[in-house]
Amino acid sequence: MDYSLNGKVALVTGGTKGIGKAIADALRDMGAQVIVIARTEPEEALKEQHFIAADLTEAGTAEGISKKVIEKYGRIDIIINNAGANLSPGGGFSVLEDEHWINDWQLNFLSVVRINKAFLPAMIAQKNGVIINVSTNAAKQPIWEMTMSYSSAKAALNAYSKALASELGPHGIRVNVVSPGVVETPLMLEFIDNMAKASGTSREEAFKKVMETVNVPLNRMAEPEEVARLVAFLVSDNATYITGTNYSVDGGALPTM
Structure with a gap:
């Protein structure tokens, strides 16, 4: 199986920490030129990666990033829309104000729409490319106490991704x-x-509650690299007939296939 990305240009949003960093490092190791987008510079210098500081929740930011990347590299082959977070407080509908809903939708949905729209003309002109939108299983199985507005934004991302694939x-x-x-x-x-x-509990008790609520059969959290390995497969030439699909990496937590 060929996992080489030599000559490819890849963009990873939210690529300085966690899942995004693991993905960016994996694509770099596969030979791609990786551009990393994040709000703040990483604590450690990125190895053989191009960093651009940007807030993707601001309208117009994506166009500026696209112009810089295309001018410098002349193409874009891979887009990993990883930036996202559950920004709102838990507690259900009564504690969520308009600002919570707006912030979650700006970061978890509209930022992805803007990045894709800015880069797609170049990708269409090339007649090839790969986009991976990082969502969450909470979009299919929302937890009202923890993820209501976040889950709704990611559910919209799933529907948008299917339409975009078509x-x-x-x-x-x-x-x-x-x-x-x-x-x-x-x-x-x-x-x-x-x-x-x-x-008013300890981290250990809060972690236990999360794991009990999510109910992970493997009984542990995933490592970021375990998500990155799936992304590496999907952007490679080993997955050339796979599109419009949503893959769970959840230790078996989702109760349906």
Whole structure:
């Protein structure tokens, strides 16, 4: 099986930490030129990767990024829309204000739409390319106490991705979704800490509640690299007939196939 990405140009949003960093490193190791987008510069210098600081929730940002990348590299082959987070407080509908819904939809849905729209003219002109939109299993199995607005934005992302795959297939462009479950990332640990603080419990008790709520048969969180390995397969030439599909990486937590 050929996992080489030599000569390919790949963009990874939210690529300085957690799942995004694992994906960016994997694509770099496969030979791709990787451009990493994040709000703030990484604590450690990126190895053989091009970093662009940007806030993707701001309208117009995506166009500026696209112009820089196409001018510098002349093409775009892979887009990994990984940037996203559960920004809102838990507790259900009564604690969610308009700003919570707007913030979650801006980051988890509209930022993806904007990046894809900005880069797709170049990808269509090439007549090939791959887009991976990183979603979450919470879009299929929302947890009202924890993920209501976040889940709704990611559910919209899933529907958008399916529609986009149908539209872009004739242009030689594949679009797939990867939906992680609970993954041991800085954002997840911060979420658990905030949950513990809000409930007046310890991190261990909050973690136990999350695992009991999600019900992971493998009984552990995923490592970011376990998600990255699936992404690496989907963007490679080993997956040239796979598009419009949503893959769960959740340790068996989703109760349906």
